[in-house]
Amino acid sequence: MTREYVLRCVLMLCFALLSANASNWLYLAKLSSVGSIRDEETCERLRGLIQRQVQICKRSVEVMDAVRRGAQLAIDECQYQFRNRRWNCSTLESMPVFGKVVTQGTREAAFVYAISAASVAFAVTRACSSGELEKCGCDHNVHGVSPEGFQWSGCSDNIAYGVAFSQSFVDVRERGKGQSSSRALMNLHNNEAGRKAILSHMRVECKCHGVSGSCEVKTCWKAMPPFRKVGNIIKEKFDGATEVEQRKVGSAKVLMPRNTQFKPHTDEDLVYLEPSPDFCDYDPRTPGMLGTVGRQCNRTSKAIDGCELMCCGRGFQTQEVEVVDRCSCKFHWCCYVKCKQCRRTVEVHTCR
Template sequence: MVFLVLVVNVISASPLMKNPLRSYRSRSILPIPVGTSPSVVDSIAAGTQLAIEHCQHAFQWDRWNCPKSTFTRQHKLLPTRETAYAKAIVAAGIVYEITRNCSRGSIEGCGCDQSLGGPPTHLPNHIYIENSTELLSSLVQEVPNLQNTSKWSWGGCSDDPSYAIEIAQRFLNALDKDMKPAAYVARHNSKIGSETASFGEISRKLKERYRQSERLSYETVEKSMYVENTAKHEMMEKEVEGMESSLVYLEQSPDYCVLNTAEGISGTKGRMCSRNTNSTMAAERNSCRNLCKKCGYTVKRLKKTVSKRCNCTFEWCCEVKCDTCQENVDEFFCV
């Protein structure tokens, strides 16, 4: 799967969210044929936004906190493990939204669980969106084509992500003709993200796979891609296939402590950290040390007064009434 140029619009809350099809066409970003289902484009936009929100939540206490530059500068990003995670979660978000909307009957021409019967259905022509390297940049998704024996049924059935994967493939698989190592690795990582449509679960699992991600050498990838089908080639293929459930990357991560505008890195100076020792998240408990002290900064405490609901009561029937209370809280920043 590839990162979408449309992500720029999703983040900036542009007219895309109100009328995605019109925004795409007016900016000449997508070669969308007349008659393409707007519900498909809506699902892709919503899935991308969902992925961004989950990504930023998952990494809010890390040095790399899933900044907007990850999505708006995808064509300039190094193939690091952070990029691998971002690509995978966007793949998951798109597949999740399309799957959910298919099962609701919101997308014309698709249904869900094969076991519920119904005549075989081919992907409707009006849903097809042509490949575009302008749209897809350099990332690609490799998903096996569906067999024509698949059966679909309208609403009231369990989610089946296979249809969503096919749409995502058609929309996102502008394959890099040169098949450079970065594109090869991107195909792998986005396939990891599209394996399931249970988004809460995949979000958590992808964070685990991010921590366990494995580095490939350019030489290994290039040989696996180009060497003839010899015993040596098969051996290298097995090395890559052995990582089929892992996120993989080619470049070591840059220093996220320091501002680097050329790479879209904002640094950790000015970032908020937490001294909530009761947090269940290790990243939050250790955030002041990892974001500030280990990056060469000190921790500054600021007092802040916040308003919150308090003294809430339930009145029959059926209303909850609350007072508004002022509370002094401490906030901590890297300076």
């Protein structure tokens, strides 16, 4: 067996492992649109999909642009929720888009999987309600008069369809050969926890009907919470995530808290397998590990966004920059707003 043959096999194995990463489908967010897909060949050309996801694409071509929007929604929400942390969900042009961070069984990976599964369920459900998809529409199972006395009407969000599609598309790799591995169990659990962040917070929206604005008749429908609220919920679960390990209970393999003094996690909690790195330093061997050099920090904060913690004890530098804001805005009839430009000098602190 030649050295070149071994090297080629290693490279092929690394490529296979990378290609099989379950979060690679997030690369769809890099596309401007996949709404032009009208044939099966285009599904084959989409980067980041494993073969079983390609098959789902072929069966549900019209849903794929909602999946793309879901991928972008997941990335945007991750970057918002982690904007003041050492790891801030920076994306790469390669796969996986968050780098090696999501290939490890850390809290950060748990968040990414949860927010991704939730984003697909959310985006597909929204596409159903807007009439974009022929396969689904409003939830017609919600009808009649409620126990509270109002009439179910309007377009209730078809969250059942969105969740079912998320389960089939996002979970597909984990339900393959490795579904009994610790990492597969972790991913499946966090995917479901992300979807439950929507399911458990569905809300009732109503509209009153009657003379002069009275509420003689009230019609209501079920609606998803804003995705920002979903992100906030999953971020709270990230902060309280449980470190777990795989154990055998009877004939089943399950995840249990590594520390037996901790109470078991629920279906809505996030779980992780290994501690996170400190994310302080750039590591060229670990894509996505960008470090905190050059990151802005808050000099007066004692939290993770403060210069002491964000800069990992390396110190920070301060410079004055001029900021231009809109100010003294006035509404003019009819119909525009005119503002002045105000300049001010602020201090910006960046990590050394």
